[in-house]
Amino acid sequence: MPDIDQGIKRLIELLKIEKEEDLLQYKLKMSDTSIAERRKQGVCWFPLIIENTRFNAGERLVISVRRPDKYQEPHLFSSGKLVSFFSAEGENKESINGVVNNVSKDQMLITLNSDDEPYWMKKGQLGVQLLFDESSYREMNKALKKLIKTEEAHTLKLKNILLGNETPLFKESKPYQSQGLNDSQNTALNKVLNAETVSVIHGPPGTGKTTTLIESIVETLKSENQVLVCAPSNNAVDLLVEKLTEHQVNVLRIGHPARVTEEMLSLTLDAKIANHKDFKDYKAMRKKADEFFGMAKKYKRSFGYAEREQRKLLYDEAHQYKDAAEQLNFYITNDIISKAQVIAGTLVAANNYAVKGIKFKTVFIDEAAQALEPATWIPILKAERVIFAGDHHQLPPTIKSMEAAKGGLDVSLFEKAMRKNEAQTLLQVQYRMNEVIMGFSNNYFYDGQLKAHTSVANHTIFPEDDPLEFIDTAGTGFYESIDPETKSSFNEEEAGILQTHLTNYLNQLISIGGTKELSVGIIAPYSAQITRLKERIEAPEGFEGKLSINTIDGFQGQERDIIYISMVRSNEKGEIGFLANERRMNVAMTRAKKKLVVVGDSATLSQNKFYNAFIEYAQSNGLYKSAYEFMY
Numbered sequence: 001m002p003d004i005d006q007g008i009k010r011l012i013e014l015l016k017i018e019k020e021e022d023l024l025q026y027k028l029k030m031s032d033t034s035i036a037e038r039r040k041q042g043v044c045w046f047p048l049i050i051e052n053t054r055f056n057a058g059e060r061l062v063i064s065v066r067r068p069d070k071y072q073e074p075h076l077f078s079s080g081k082l083v084s085f086f087s088a089e090g091e092n093k094e095s096i097n098g099v100v101n102n103v104s105k106d107q108m109l110i111t112l113n114s115d116d117e118p119y120w121m122k123k124g125q126l127g128v129q130l131l132f133d134e135s136s137y138r139e140m141n142k143a144l145k146k147l148i149k150t151e152e153a154h155t156l157k158l159k160n161i162l163l164g165n166e167t168p169l170f171k172e173s174k175p176y177q178s179q180g181l182n183d184s185q186n187t188a189l190n191k192v193l194n195a196e197t198v199s200v201i202h203g204p205p206g207t208g209k210t211t212t213l214i215e216s217i218v219e220t221l222k223s224e225n226q227v228l229v230c231a232p233s234n235n236a237v238d239l240l241v242e243k244l245t246e247h248q249v250n251v252l253r254i255g256h257p258a259r260v261t262e263e264m265l266s267l268t269l270d271a272k273i274a275n276h277k278d279f280k281d282y283k284a285m286r287k288k289a290d291e292f293f294g295m296a297k298k299y300k301r302s303f304g305y306a307e308r309e310q311r312k313l314l315y316d317e318a319h320q321y322k323d324a325a326e327q328l329n330f331y332i333t334n335d336i337i338s339k340a341q342v343i344a345g346t347l348v349a350a351n352n353y354a355v356k357g358i359k360f361k362t363v364f365i366d367e368a369a370q371a372l373e374p375a376t377w378i379p380i381l382k383a384e385r386v387i388f389a390g391d392h393h394q395l396p397p398t399i400k401s402m403e404a405a406k407g408g409l410d411v412s413l414f415e416k417a418m419r420k421n422e423a424q425t426l427l428q429v430q431y432r433m434n435e436v437i438m439g440f441s442n443n444y445f446y447d448g449q450l451k452a453h454t455s456v457a458n459h460t461i462f463p464e465d466d467p468l469e470f471i472d473t474a475g476t477g478f479y480e481s482i483d484p485e486t487k488s489s490f491n492e493e494e495a496g497i498l499q500t501h502l503t504n505y506l507n508q509l510i511s512i513g514g515t516k517e518l519s520v521g522i523i524a525p526y527s528a529q530i531t532r533l534k535e536r537i538e539a540p541e542g543f544e545g546k547l548s549i550n551t552i553d554g555f556q557g558q559e560r561d562i563i564y565i566s567m568v569r570s571n572e573k574g575e576i577g578f579l580a581n582e583r584r585m586n587v588a589m590t591r592a593k594k595k596l597v598v599v600g601d602s603a604t605l606s607q608n609k610f611y612n613a614f615i616e617y618a619q620s621n622g623l624y625k626s627a628y629e630f631m632y
């Protein structure tokens with residue numbers, strides 16, 4: 001397969017470029033910078049106060065730290081990131097690594113890669129900083145090299161189908177009808193059950209992609225003892241694990257415990273080992289081994305024959321206990337792994353030490369359109385069949401290097417699989433949006449093939465309400481600015497228009513008594529605008545706890561009854577920067593169930609064909625308004 005292998009070699013080069021860019025960006029923030037500068041970059045918290053320490057279900061040390069009020073700059077720490085504690089005390093600078101469980105403005109929970117608190121942590125002068133995570137690049141690189149060399153028949157077949165010209169085949173069998181699924185979902189389910197090698201569930205927003213995938217996994221488990229379930233992010237994995245557990249499936253969640261939500265911790269290997277019926281025996285054997293080692297080590301200097309013999313006996317005894325403990329640990333781990341019906345983890349964790357040698361008949365990959373191709377191959381190398389679920393019109397993989405993206409690293413394996421028409425099924429009925437909200441996305445991305453389910457097609461906040469409004473700021477002179485510190489764009493006056501519209505609208509709802517159970521989301525593509533919107537807007541009475549303001553990525557996978565989007569960009573050159581990423585904006589526009597209000601400058605936005613089409617859609621449906629209506 002010379003051409004296919006050439007393509008994979010190119011991918012290895014692109015991955016190297018991406019890693020170098022990632023490392024460069026990291027180094028720019030970290031190297032040759034003082035603690036104060038790193039703090040400003042958001043990559044370091046110093047000084048720290050340790051609030052408390054405890055052991056988690058898997059017996060790892062979890063530390064809760066807080067930073068003083070004085071140093072609460074915006075930061076880049078987030079759940080799952082690799083970090084290092086350090087002591088700035090004295091010459092011997094000490095450090096120990098860990099992983100962030102969760103983080104707020106002033107508090108962070110970190111799981112240490114140790115079951116003991118290092119002595120120097122108690123001495124004060126403590127800080128924590130972000131580390132560069134090389135291991136995922138290493139795993140991706142290894143997977144691609146293995147893919148080139150492979151002689152394994154199933155992998156060769158998958159390689160030929162996904163990257164070459166071979167056609168995926170399907171078994172003939174009597175169609176299976178799941179009562180809970182609609183027609184296109186049932187078609188997708190049958191494709192999964194009959195696929196010899198590859199099947200793709202293409203799920204536009206709100207079409208029940210997760211529902212269909214879960215049903216497919218549950219049905220597959222009727223004929224296979226164990227399957228592998230993966231997604232690119234820990235959040236997506238946890239969502240699947242939660243739903244599978246609701247179906248009484250025995251799931252083993254692999255990955256670092258700090259990257260797993262609190263509710264799912266009991267399903268991790270660490271926790272399952274600690275709860276295993278033989279774990280007490282294992283602990284007792286380890287203790288005995290340590291005791292004998294301790295006794296043997298007491299014989300330190302020159303001593304006679306009898307003592308030497310005694311020491312040898314003690315060491316023998318210690319080794320026997322240690323070996324027995326290791327054997328028991330091996331048995332416990334295998335017992336847990338063999339009983340699991342689903343092994344679930346991120347793509348990169350699919351080669352985790354605990355499941356390294358295991359092969360699966362089927363691997364399911366959710367949110368596959370968001371995954372880098374090299375990462376997607378990691379679990380596929382362990383399987384005979386792969387089932388993808390995702391939507392290549394929503395969020396793409398995150399790539400830091402423009403060069404790597406342009407070279408093709410931005411094309412997911414999901415997209416390549418989508419080119420095999422026979423393998424894919426489009427889920428056609430969506431259960432979220434009023435059909436007017438759905439209409440633009442449907443025409444632009446899905447060739448008009450989507451339908452709104454009758455239960456949502458005409459739902460509105462109140463009978464006479466418009467489900468969609470575009471508020472045009474063109475001509476108002478409300479231009480964008482750049483935040484000098486973060487280099488992020490914002491538009492203060494546009495935020496003001498959005499606030500006025502929202503206040504009027506919510507007051508109207510309050511006056512007609514229609515606030516019950518309504519949720520509101522405000523989305524802006526730029527973090528500087530998010531900061532300004534948060535400063536201005538507070539939830540009025542009746543909406544406490546029901547209004548959230550976040551970036552597009554922050555709203556991914558979520559929905560709200562009412563969504564406002566602030567487009568921010570407004571300039572004479574018609575530059576729209578990364579708003580040009582249509583897939584990201586598709587996610588933003590499809591979060592709304594009953595009402596979508598978009599505020600932006602048509603003069604700037606309409607330079608781009610996507611926004612031009614959107615503004616025309618709003619105009620042709622009589623849903624266009626000028627910002628002047630809300631200014632006086």
Ligand SMILES: Nc1ncnc2c1ncn2[C@@H]1O[C@H](COP(=O)(O)OP(=O)(O)OP(=O)(O)O)[C@@H](O)[C@H]1O
Pocket residue numbers: 180181182185203204205206207208209210211212431432556557558
């Ligand atoms: N066949 C069905 N009948 C009734 N409701 C359904 C059906 N399929 C899905 N739903 C409902 O539609 C909603 C969206 O489903 P789900 O979360 O599975 O969609 P999704 O495609 O994964 O969404 P997203 O756009 O967030 O990726 C849920 O409330 C779900 O219960």
